[in-house]
Amino acid sequence: xxxxxxxxxxxxxxxxxxxxxxxxxxxxxxxxxxxxxxxxxxxxxxxxxxxxxxxxxxxxxxxxxxxxxxxxxxxxxxxxxxxxxxxxxxxxxxxxxxxxxxxxxxxxxxxxxxxxxxxxxxxxxxxxxxxxxxxxxxxxxxxxxxxxxxxxxxxxxxxxxxxxxxxxxxxxxxxxxxxxxxxxxxxxxxxxxxxxxxxxxxxxxxxxxxxxxxxxxxxxxxxxxxxxxxxxxxxxxxxxxxxxxxxxxxxxxxxxxxxxxxxxxxxxxxxxxxxxxxxxxxxxxxxxxxxxxxxxxxxxxxxxxxxxxxxxxxxxxxxxxxxxxxxxxxxxxxxxxxxxxxxxxxxxxxxxxxxxxxxxxxxxxxxxxxxxxxxxxxxxxxxxxxxxxxxxxxxxxxxxxxxxxxxxxxxxxxxxxxxxxxxxxxxxx
Amino acid sequence: xxxxxxxxxxxxxxxxxxxxxxxxxxxxxxxxxxxxxxxxxxxxxxxxxxxxxxxxxxxxxxxxxxxxxxxxxxxxxxxxxxxxxxxxxxxxxxxxxxxxxxxxxxxxxxxxxxxxxxxxxxxxxxxxxxxxxxxxxxxxxxxxxxxxxxxxxxxxxxxxxxxxxxxxxxxxxxxxxxxxxxxxxxxxxxxxxxxxxxxxxxxxxxxxxxxxxxxxxxxxxxxxxxxxxxxxxxxxxxxxxxxxxxxxxxxxxxxxxxxxxxxxxxxxxxxxxxxxxxxxxxxxxxxxxxxxxxxxxxxxxxxxxxxxxxxxxxxxxxxxxxxxxxxxxxxxxxxxxxxxxxxxxxxxxxxxxxxxxxxxxxxxxxxxxxxxxxxxxxxxxxxxxxxxxxxxxxxxxxxxxxxxxxxxxxxxxxxxxxxxxxxxxxxxx
Numbered sequence: 001x002x003x004x005x006x007x008x009x010x011x012x013x014x015x016x017x018x019x020x021x022x023x024x025x026x027x028x029x030x031x032x033x034x035x036x037x038x039x040x041x042x043x044x045x046x047x048x049x050x051x052x053x054x055x056x057x058x059x060x061x062x063x064x065x066x067x068x069x070x071x072x073x074x075x076x077x078x079x080x081x082x083x084x085x086x087x088x089x090x091x092x093x094x095x096x097x098x099x100x101x102x103x104x105x106x107x108x109x110x111x112x113x114x115x116x117x118x119x120x121x122x123x124x125x126x127x128x129x130x131x132x133x134x135x136x137x138x139x140x141x142x143x144x145x146x147x148x149x150x151x152x153x154x155x156x157x158x159x160x161x162x163x164x165x166x167x168x169x170x171x172x173x174x175x176x177x178x179x180x181x182x183x184x185x186x187x188x189x190x191x192x193x194x195x196x197x198x199x200x201x202x203x204x205x206x207x208x209x210x211x212x213x214x215x216x217x218x219x220x221x222x223x224x225x226x227x228x229x230x231x232x233x234x235x236x237x238x239x240x241x242x243x244x245x246x247x248x249x250x251x252x253x254x255x256x257x258x259x260x261x262x263x264x265x266x267x268x269x270x271x272x273x274x275x276x277x278x279x280x281x282x283x284x285x286x287x288x289x290x291x292x293x294x295x296x297x298x299x300x301x302x303x304x305x306x307x308x309x310x311x312x313x314x315x316x317x318x319x320x321x322x323x324x325x326x327x328x329x330x331x332x333x334x335x336x337x338x339x340x341x342x343x344x345x346x347x348x349x350x351x352x353x354x355x356x357x358x359x360x361x362x363x364x365x366x367x368x369x370x371x372x373x374x375x376x377x378x379x380x381x382x383x384x385x386x387x388x389x390x391x392x393x394x395x396x397x398x399x400x401x402x403x404x405x406x407x408x409x410x411x412x413x414x415x416x417x418x419x420x421x422x423x424x425x426x427x428x429x
Numbered sequence: 430x431x432x433x434x435x436x437x438x439x440x441x442x443x444x445x446x447x448x449x450x451x452x453x454x455x456x457x458x459x460x461x462x463x464x465x466x467x468x469x470x471x472x473x474x475x476x477x478x479x480x481x482x483x484x485x486x487x488x489x490x491x492x493x494x495x496x497x498x499x500x501x502x503x504x505x506x507x508x509x510x511x512x513x514x515x516x517x518x519x520x521x522x523x524x525x526x527x528x529x530x531x532x533x534x535x536x537x538x539x540x541x542x543x544x545x546x547x548x549x550x551x552x553x554x555x556x557x558x559x560x561x562x563x564x565x566x567x568x569x570x571x572x573x574x575x576x577x578x579x580x581x582x583x584x585x586x587x588x589x590x591x592x593x594x595x596x597x598x599x600x601x602x603x604x605x606x607x608x609x610x611x612x613x614x615x616x617x618x619x620x621x622x623x624x625x626x627x628x629x630x631x632x633x634x635x636x637x638x639x640x641x642x643x644x645x646x647x648x649x650x651x652x653x654x655x656x657x658x659x660x661x662x663x664x665x666x667x668x669x670x671x672x673x674x675x676x677x678x679x680x681x682x683x684x685x686x687x688x689x690x691x692x693x694x695x696x697x698x699x700x701x702x703x704x705x706x707x708x709x710x711x712x713x714x715x716x717x718x719x720x721x722x723x724x725x726x727x728x729x730x731x732x733x734x735x736x737x738x739x740x741x742x743x744x745x746x747x748x749x750x751x752x753x754x755x756x757x758x759x760x761x762x763x764x765x766x767x768x769x770x771x772x773x774x775x776x777x778x779x780x781x782x783x784x785x786x787x788x789x790x791x792x793x794x795x796x797x798x799x800x801x802x803x804x805x806x807x808x809x810x811x812x813x814x815x816x817x818x819x820x821x822x823x824x825x826x827x828x829x830x831x832x833x834x835x836x837x838x839x840x841x842x843x844x845x846x847x848x849x850x851x852x853x854x855x856x857x858x
Contacts, residue, residue, distance in 0.1 A: 082838045083834050113822075113823040116822065294769050297768035298772070299769070300769065323761070326841070336724055339723055343726050343727070344729070344773050344774055354515075393507075393542075393545065404511065406511075408752035408753070411753075412840075
């Protein structure tokens, strides 16, 4: 199917799994997932007569699960993924990240780099992503072009940074706001699947004046917002110095009206009680980035607490703090670090279970995009078809056990055979 | 080359890396690794005239690194890797592990399971392994047959357990010792590359009487020893109850003469000062199992301390506490958890760097097998040839950067093209 064509109506037959709550996964062996005009009409053990005429995509024996939403990933950092993981956040930014991001002033370099990023994302388990670009408008629009062509649904941010940044990666405050208004005007309505998101890098990089301007742009254009929050202890101390008027780091965003149900804050490792309450009350999304928080020696976010409070929580790779785009690895890491946190930090917060990681990767982050991340009736049909036959065992496994081990073993021998976004099949060649 | 034939003499051309100290990796672009009669004659920037007549294995553009030693892995647990990671050690053993291991009384099941394990290990980055079987002698000998056929070099243990174990997975003390003597007699000299190792499961499963017998068998037959030590807090408390005479858990082995340079103790997460000193003085190997220690909520071992003390430390997957056989993933995990330990537990122990993880995976564990894990002159030639061309980046990378990212990205697009053990090429088809 061409990703440009209208979503089709069809039926996928296979071993179908999706979350019905954070702790529960519905599994149907040899089931039928019905897609009507790009939306799920539900999962059935027997195909209802009313759908018998739809084309059948026969994936018998393969797992069929909702697509994953990676709600925090830095496209320009993909070029140095797996490198330079020897520093904490602020030194890592200055040593590895800012010099790389400065290269995206060069459109030829950006073109080479973003083509790789978009192509690898297309082949990954991710169907929806929320993406940081750089401060450069032309490179960010090129990134949006590349992502649109993948068929995935994404939000992409031109980054804003007007202080505490190197000379070759910093903006004049007024020009930064102006460039952002121009970029928003440029890209609004240009794409079918690729949307702008307002992206102040983080409080240390953005003056109060620019932060207020960005909030204004977001509100005027009804745009979502993404940034970073309470990732690292030095960062938090610095924000306190930079915004002495703030009651907590989260307040340094909330003060400008930047939190809410259309905002994603990455990390939230060290959020105070006040900040947690602020995130909860505003409905702000927490992007949990377990691998990044380990590799940058940041810590482990108390995700159990956020789930217990019913907060909006999704998973994210945070490339290049995380080394790769695998949402499977991200799920496995989320479970693993939650156990270390329980053991080493706070035994009042029980470890996450694999079902909860799966829920966060699908429904938790998916809800940022609307009715996404489930096969319940009415959800946009994002689906992955997974061949797990190369992951060998002498045991007979239930469908759930096959999915459970896939989370941990996807990279061993798992194979993504088909991928659908809102009912459109993605080209995996 | 047939793995049964004598090791060949040949030259590998490629981008060659090996550790020269825990913190330093020698990298030679377009270098020549010379193998003479199965041993390294060194790495050269220009091929010396004296080796010009040797056959050339041209791996230009590919990485060439020493093989990895996985010094703690449970073959029978491979069947349920990636499943049931929801419990701590002692409950996990009773719920998931012991029921699986009991199945190996059935040789047909063991045959199916071990064929998969051996085949996957053959295709992995591991060239040498130290392996737990089960208490069943016939299944363990079958495992040894399968491993011998891979061409890898391994130590394999028939497990001993005569207390605190389920009825279908426990031995009479005298029969356990007798069976072990019989097994040792059976397999000694039978294989070229596969050797017995005495394997009391851990103190909670082995009475003092049997422990003494096993030490006797090890000493009489000059055999190495493997077991578990100080993995989990409940386990440590239990050992204190079971061996009230012991001054620490390590003493419960040392008392019988079971520690030493031919002994591997897995985990050592919570070793006391006394125990650390015991391990150091005896030269006992610590098998660091970072993924397992996270997934079983055990904790994080203080590996920086062990390295600073000059102790023998290697890396291990500990399947099925760890989910897979990837020593690349094991290295990445070792670095990641060391950062979390630094952040959350003890800032006096600096995080590990990638070079140190590489050293542990190659030389650290390799030295248990003799002169193994390096390309320095005189070392047995275990080598991996790695095609990293599918891991795309717009950057120009140094040879070291390519290896560094391979540690983190092997599963993304790395490809093992050739594998040599003691100069013999392994069949990767």
